[in-house]
Amino acid sequence: MDSHSPYPPITATQAIFQAEILEVYQVLKELTPATLGKLMDISPRLADVSWQYHQAIELPFTVENARPAIYTYHGDVYEGLDVSSLSQEEVLRLQGSLRILSGLYGLLRPLDLIAPYRLEMGIKLAVGGQANLYDFWRKKITQALNNELEEGETLVNLASEEYFKAVDTQALKAKVLHVAFKSWRGDTLKTIVLYTKRARGLMARYIAQHQITKVEDLKGFHLGGYQYAEDLSSENEMVFVNG
Template sequence: FLTSAALRFHAKPVAEVACRSTPRLQSKAKALAQELRKLEPKDIKKQLHVNDALAKEYAKHLGNFEGQQPVPACCLFDNRMYDALGAPNFDDDDSRWANQHVRMLSGLYGLLRPYDEIQALSLPASLNTKLTNSKGKFLRDYWRDSVRQDLNDALQKLPMPVIINCAAEEDCQGILDLDGLPEGTRIASVEFKTIDREDAQDAKGEFLRWALESRCMTVEELLEFRGLEGEDDAASYRVSPKSSSTDALVFEENKGEGAGGGWSKKMAESGMNKAKFVKEFASGKNRYLRTEINKALVKETKKNRKKTAVY
């Protein structure tokens, strides 16, 4: 499974995880940081399109790249997809499985595993970020050969070389090239067609979590994904037969009766408003439940509106 690293980090990341590892390309990451230290704040400001304060902050951090206590990447990454994945809460077996089968494209580290320890104040840069280095104008120029080789090594250990691409399209440009991968490698992209664009990120996180917990090893197994609701709830997603192909897994929202009544009922019984309810039931180690609760409440609201609509 291939994803893109988040550009925003949690201010207070989860400290306790079942697994920790060292980035495989850490020496090259240190060398890159050494190169980028030569950039003046004005250069960083111009190339990253940030204000003076941020440019100075990034320049300061590059000058002290290893000065912070490293934190597992999955604990730091702060976006809807990684929150829905909930990797910091994985047990030992699931975390080690994730480290074997998930790779994350990163501007500063090239290719990461979920539990690789990285700097908590790292420069928010993707492979598509324009930062002048010894290999070219973009960070992808610096990492291209190393990332391809690392992907190649990981794929050769699999019985069937398959890449399930959940990464940003711009990060994959010039990186995912079948000519540089083991013979017979199959690349399949994943897309969720949702009304709200942010919901698609939630869905990708849930999809990845489900696939890892289910130990899916083939594309065909992934087609069984229907969402993370309980057994008695209706499916949240279904495969789009019109849009899917051998190289693209496209899921769409299930238009039938959605799940969500359980959380809505629980909130009503609690007497809390939505903000307090979510904080009560989805904080700390249960933070990953925020996606599930919010989505369920939205579905229930839409469902009730339809029931009371006048035509």
């Protein structure tokens, strides 16, 4: 995670699940580096860094002790998104349309303030009388999405399977459209995790830059050399192929 790079002046927002964040954090901060390492299957060095992240968190968040999520998260998806090269208008479009799933914060808008942490959604951490984070967050996240969605709208899923399991799709007002990215390797189409992660960020970027509001217009996505594959797609899944 990026806790130091400068970001443009922009109005930050607060995550919607303040009480729930505190509840998860109170459990997380008590975990020792050794416990974190075992729970998350990470090296002692990463476990120690994660522990330091958690001890440094100060609630409530302000612009003095936290940063907007979209300028804090780092990794393949966010390399594809490349937020630093987006205009403020494009970032504000993302604020209105992009939602980020998080093990600690539940559901975030891009400009919601967060502090660095390590907590994957799939980790079996018991919180609030629930056996894991899925059980703790699923109903809350689903309701929050429904509060923003209109009946008959489409929710474009660019999340990994691990994270999207935190959404109860049967209870959503909206239709869910899954997006898959595949690459040719010889004469075989394969899903390559690294490429897929970057492509998810690229598609979020494309949606913001082109002001996409209709599913049909997603077919024009071409960043990263991808093209829409109509023969591989279905009513509930769009497939894009490169290579």
